[in-house]
Amino acid sequence: xxxxxxxxxxxxxxxxxxxxxxxxxxxxxxxxxxxxxxxxxxxxxxxxxxxxxxxxxxxxxxxxxxxxxxxxxxxxxxxxxxxxxxxxxxxxxxxxxxxxxxxxxxxxxxxxxxxxxxxxxxxxxxxxxxxxxxxxxxxxxxxxxxxxxxxxxxxxxxxxxxxxxxxxxxxxxxxxxxxxxxxxxxxxxxxxxxxxxxxxxxxxxxxxxxxxxxxxxxxxxxxxxxxxxxxxxxxxxxxxxxxxxxxxxxxxxxxxxxxxxxxxxxxxxxxxxxxxxxxxxxxxxxxxxxxx
Amino acid sequence: xxxxxxxxxxxxxxxxxxxxxxxxxxxxxxxxxxxxxxxxxxxxxxxxxxxxxxxxxxxxxxxxxxxxxxxxxxxxxxxxxxxxxxxxxxxxxxxxxxxxxxxxxxxxxxxxxxxxxxxxxxxxxxxxxxxxxxxxxxxxxxxxxxxxxxxxxxxxxxxxxxxxxxxxxxxxxxxxxxxxxxxxxxxxxxxxxxxxxxxxxxxxxxxxxxxxxxxxxxxxxxxxxxxxxxxxxxxxxxxxxxxxxxxxxxxxxxxxxxxxxxxxxxxxxxxxxxxxxxxxxxxxxxxxxxxxxxxxxxxxxxxxxxxxxxxxxxxxxxxxxxxxxxxxxxxxxxxxxxxxxxxxxxxxxxxxxxxxxxxxxxxxxxxxxxxxxxxxxxxxxxxxxxxxxxxxxxxxxxxxxxxxxxxxxxxxxxxxxxxxxxxxxxxxxxx
Numbered sequence: 001x002x003x004x005x006x007x008x009x010x011x012x013x014x015x016x017x018x019x020x021x022x023x024x025x026x027x028x029x030x031x032x033x034x035x036x037x038x039x040x041x042x043x044x045x046x047x048x049x050x051x052x053x054x055x056x057x058x059x060x061x062x063x064x065x066x067x068x069x070x071x072x073x074x075x076x077x078x079x080x081x082x083x084x085x086x087x088x089x090x091x092x093x094x095x096x097x098x099x100x101x102x103x104x105x106x107x108x109x110x111x112x113x114x115x116x117x118x119x120x121x122x123x124x125x126x127x128x129x130x131x132x133x134x135x136x137x138x139x140x141x142x143x144x145x146x147x148x149x150x151x152x153x154x155x156x157x158x159x160x161x162x163x164x165x166x167x168x169x170x171x172x173x174x175x176x177x178x179x180x181x182x183x184x185x186x187x188x189x190x191x192x193x194x195x196x197x198x199x200x201x202x203x204x205x206x207x208x209x210x211x212x213x214x215x216x217x218x219x220x221x222x223x224x225x226x227x228x229x230x231x232x233x234x235x236x237x238x239x240x241x242x243x244x245x246x247x248x249x250x251x252x253x254x255x256x257x258x259x260x261x262x263x264x265x266x267x268x269x270x271x272x273x274x275x276x277x278x279x280x281x282x283x284x285x286x287x288x289x290x291x292x
Numbered sequence: 293x294x295x296x297x298x299x300x301x302x303x304x305x306x307x308x309x310x311x312x313x314x315x316x317x318x319x320x321x322x323x324x325x326x327x328x329x330x331x332x333x334x335x336x337x338x339x340x341x342x343x344x345x346x347x348x349x350x351x352x353x354x355x356x357x358x359x360x361x362x363x364x365x366x367x368x369x370x371x372x373x374x375x376x377x378x379x380x381x382x383x384x385x386x387x388x389x390x391x392x393x394x395x396x397x398x399x400x401x402x403x404x405x406x407x408x409x410x411x412x413x414x415x416x417x418x419x420x421x422x423x424x425x426x427x428x429x430x431x432x433x434x435x436x437x438x439x440x441x442x443x444x445x446x447x448x449x450x451x452x453x454x455x456x457x458x459x460x461x462x463x464x465x466x467x468x469x470x471x472x473x474x475x476x477x478x479x480x481x482x483x484x485x486x487x488x489x490x491x492x493x494x495x496x497x498x499x500x501x502x503x504x505x506x507x508x509x510x511x512x513x514x515x516x517x518x519x520x521x522x523x524x525x526x527x528x529x530x531x532x533x534x535x536x537x538x539x540x541x542x543x544x545x546x547x548x549x550x551x552x553x554x555x556x557x558x559x560x561x562x563x564x565x566x567x568x569x570x571x572x573x574x575x576x577x578x579x580x581x582x583x584x585x586x587x588x589x590x591x592x593x594x595x596x597x598x599x600x601x602x603x604x605x606x607x608x609x610x611x612x613x614x615x616x617x618x619x620x621x622x623x624x625x626x627x628x629x630x631x632x633x634x635x636x637x638x639x640x641x642x643x644x645x646x647x648x649x650x651x652x653x654x655x656x657x658x659x660x661x662x663x664x665x666x667x668x669x670x671x672x673x674x675x676x677x678x679x680x681x682x683x684x685x686x687x688x689x690x691x692x693x694x695x696x697x698x699x700x701x702x703x704x705x706x707x708x709x710x711x712x713x714x715x716x717x718x719x720x721x722x723x
Contacts, residue, residue, distance in 0.1 A: 051582040054553040054561030077348035077371065141387035150389065230383055233340070234370045235348075245373040246344060255344070256556070 039267075046261040053256040068261035076246045077235045081265070088222055088239040089269070091156055095221035096214045098160030099168050103213060104206065106163040107172030108198045112184060122173075129166045133226065141230060155231040156224070160217070168213045175209040176202060211280045215273070222270055240266045329619035336366045337621055341395035342377035350637050357633045358624060365620050378686075385409055388614065392621045393628075396441045396610035398432050402520070402683045404610070410440040411611040416622035421630050424647040431677050432605040442629045443605030444650075445643020447572040448667055448674065449502055450588040451475075454581065457565045461485040466566060468589025469673075472535065475592040480543045482565045492545040494566040495558050498536035499696030501689050503568060506591060507532060509675060510598030518679045522717055526710050533699060533706045540700055547700030556580060570604060571666055572643050574659050588666040590673060599675030607643050640664075684720035691716050 041059060046068055048061040056062055075081045109115075110122055144155040163169055179202065187197050203210075225241040232238055235246070244266065247258045341351060348371050355367045372380065378400070384390045390409060404410050413420055413433075422430060425442065433441035453465055463485050466478045479493025486492060497503045504524075505515045514523040536544075545558045559567035560580030568591055569577075577586055593600055609628050611621045628634055632653025635645050640660045644667055645651035656664050682688070695709040704712070 050579075054556030054563075054580075057552060076345045078352070137383055138386045141383050141389075145387060145389050226379075229372065229376050230380060233338075234368070242372065242376075245376060246371070 042260055043264055046257070046264045048257060050255065050257045068257035069265075071255070072247075072258050072261045072265065076243055079235050079238070079243075081243070081262070083236060084238055084240050084243040085265075085269075087153075087237060088241075088266075091153060091224075091228070091239055092218045092221045094153065094157045095160045095217045098157060099163075099165055099213055099217040100210050102161050102163035103165060103168040104172050104203065104210065105198070106169045107176055108194070108202055110169070110173045111176035112197070112202070113194060125166050125169060128164075129170075137226075137230065144231065150231060151233045151237060152231075153237070156221075156227050160221075165217070168217065171213060172206060172209050175206045179205055207280075211277055215277050218273055219270055222266075331362075331619075331623075332364055334364050334366075335617045335620040336368060337393060337615075337617060337624060338391040339367050339369045339393045339624065340377075340391045341369075341371050342374040343371055343395075344373075347371070347641065350641065353637050354628065354634055357631075357637070358627045361627075362620075362623060365624065367624060390612040390614065392615040392617065393609065393611055393624050395444075396608040397606055398441070398443075398608055399606065399681050399686045399689075401433065401435055401440060401680050405435040405438070405440045406683075409613055411613045411615060411618055411621070413439040413442065413611070413622070413625075416611075416618050419619055419622035420626045421647075421649065424630050424649045428677050429603060429605055429646045432603075433608050433610075435680055441608035441610040442625065443643070443646040444607045444609060444629055444634075444638075445572070445640065446603040446605040446646050447570040447643050447663075448601050448603060448670055449506060449568060449591055450571045450666060450670075451566055451568050451591050452559060452573070452577055453566045453587050453589065454559070454562065454564075454583050455585055455587055456583055457486075457491060457562060458482070461489070461491065461565070463565070465587065466589060468591070470592055471594050472592040476539050476543060479539065479566065483543050486565070490563070492543070492558070492564045494544055494564050495550070495568075496536050496540050496544045496547070496696065496700055497568050498533050499693055499700065500568065501692040502570075503591070504529070504532050504692070505678070506600040507594070509602070509678070510593055510595040510600040514678050516679060516682045516685075520682045521721065522714075526714055529713065530706055530710045533696070533709060537706070547697055550697075551701075571663050572640060574663055575641065578659060588662065590670050593673070599673060601670055601673045602675055602677050603646075605643065605646055605677075682721055688717060688720055 044059055044061065045053075047064045047066065048056065049063055049065050049067065052062060073081050075083065106125075110118065110125075140155070144150060147154075149155050159165075183201050183205075184197050187201055192200070222239075223241060224239075225245075228239050228242055232242070235243075238246075240262070244259065244262050247255050247262055339351075339355075341347065343351075348369075351369055351371075355369055358367065359365070381390065381394070381404075385404065385407075396404075396410075413422075420442070422439070422442075429443055429446065430439065432443050432446075433439055451466060451468060455465065458465055461482060463482050466475065470478075475494075482491070482493035501515065508514060508524055508528070517523050540547075545564050549563065550558050553561045553563070557567060557580070558564040559569075560577060562581055562583075567577075571588060574586065574588065577583075591601070609625050611618065611625055615621050630647045630649045632649060635650040635653030636655065638645075639654055639656070640663050644663055645654050654660070691713060695704065695713055698704040699706060699709050
């Protein structure tokens with residue numbers, strides 16, 4: 001039997017602790033305010049009429065208006081805003097599905113299937129992380145152009161379904177490597193092949209990695225500008241980042257109010273996506289390891 | 293780790309296969325052109341431009357008008373913003389797939405004309421009317437004798453003024469065409485009168501390469517030479533930037549203040565009573581500042597009788613060399629640059645109409661009429677067009693402006709800025 005002695009807390013100590021807590025809270029709140037100020041400014045500025053940009057840098061609009069939002073909902077070049085949102089969603093969801101399926105399969109193969117040259121191929125895959133997108137643009141463009149895929153979503157999605165995102169493959173490989181091999185071996189003794197092990201054992205256990213990848217894949221796709229710019233030519237197929245730029249063409253008159261209003265709207269889905277999935281992210285990290 | 297021979301052989305085989313596949317994919321031959329053109333044949337053309345919503349709506353109206361005459365030619369139009377526009381064209385130029393007809397800029401004439409990416413319009417001259425342009429304007433789309441593009445319109449450099457703001461401050465408007473010194477004196481007067489309201493006489497004009505170009509042209513020189521080099525010395529550039537030193541101290545709007553309101557200009561934000569820019573900015577300035585009226589007068593000039601201004605025909609139309617339908621593309625290009633319908637639909641929004649037939653269709657009212665009057669008023673200041681811009685002129689122009697702003701912020705001395713500009717120019721011009 002172990003006897004633990006309880007040290008009595010001095011009353012002064014209690015007060016000191018509480019004070020420290022209050023100071024910390026205030027400091028953190030102040031820091032949060034500094035970090036979030038630009039975002040709050042953007043939301044507030046989206047209610048400023050165009051004439052106030054440049055003349056009124058204050059936080060609040062002098063003559064608040066919802067005209068910016070009304071104008072934005074009409075869209076650009078005869079294409080309603082909803083279409084841009086829809087395109088962004090299709091690309092984002094396509095990117096998530098493609099990334100999760102293909103990267104997890106590739107990762108399983110690298111982590112659990114012994115084959116000749118595995119190390120070499122793994123090194124080559126990691127090597128592709130060092131290739132900037134700009135190096136690949138022209139050869140990729142030629143390929144997709146000859147496949148007659150310009151102005152379709154295919155060039156932006158095919159790669160996602162072929163595990164070309166080395167970052168996600170690497171993330172999942174590292175995750176699978178932490179899983180006990182005994183689980184695979186037990187399943188193998190029961191007569192499972194690789195496919196069954198991958199579906200029934202590996203996939204459920206790497207859920208946190210899948211969710212992390214999904215969040216990144218969605219946000220990257222949502223914010224991608226260069227890919228859609230190259231491959232999508234008609235405004236009807238534009239995702240939000242391209243539509244955003246059209247509101248703000250410096251060669252003529254720029255519509256700052258509309259640009260900021262669209263920016264606010266474009267931010268909302270990403271924010272929602274993150275808020276919904278963040279729970280799983282934390283859960284996943286917190287419950288790493290085995291559940292009995 | 294040593295690779296085994298087998299692994300190396302496998303890797304080589306894989307690389308070779310991939311290379312062969314890429315070659316096979318990219319080795320498609322261009323479609324055969326030529327033969328007799330059938331004006332009734334069903335044809336599809338791709339057409340692209342940069343601009344905003346307003347421009348897109350006008351182009352759509354123009355395409356509809358074109359289809360009334362040529363219902364068999366389908367035009368697939370699309371557009372982006374200016375910086376993105378050139379990124380995509382660069383990729384298409386390298387990978388094939390440039391649009392059939394596209395909005396073009398004279399800054400890129402060498403870059404796209406020299407490697408043969410643009411169609412020599414001389415080969416489709418029976419479908420395009422060159423007579424509607426005078427020689428100087430035709431010259432803006434010519435390279436080594438070949439006509440690669442045609443201007444949609446032109447503009448000239450001007451001093452813009454905000455009448456209401458000057459009336460509030462009780463200062464007489466700038467008369468235009470004075471010496472630079474007198475312009476600075478006028479700006480100082482406005483800055484003194486506007487001290488309480490926080491209004492300045494103008495912006496540091498030495499930031500803009502166009503003013504430098506005017507100063508050089510007044511002396512019979514140019515920014516660049518016909519063979520693609522710089523047309524000025526380090527000392528000339530230093531003297532030009534020093535010209536604005538006194539104004540930067542106490543007259544013009546501080547650069548730090550401009551940084552706060554970017555991307556709105558000082559003039560658009562009503563911080564300054566004057567600013568120099570191209571005449572076709574009038575519409576944009578009116579929208580930005582919300583002013584009821586703005587006036588344009590001739591820029592300052594230090595050389596009596598100097599012909600420093602020119603008709604800048606930046607906005608052009610071009611056809612890709614590898615278009616499958618050069619004749620149909622030429623018919624459409626002609627419609628965009630020459631038709632009275634284009635004049636009626638676009639007014640002066642693609643610059644002041646360069647073609648006489650397009651101009652005939654334009655109804656010049658309000659701001660458009662003002663641009664026309666201004667261009668008439670400076671006719672005797674307009675000289676010959678400068679040589680075709682060097683490759684990379686766009687980025688030189690931006691570098692010049694960035695350095696000008698840095699001087700204004702006190703981040704760099706004139707001497708260092710000159711050095712930086714020449715270093716960068718050497719890289720861009722490959723000297």
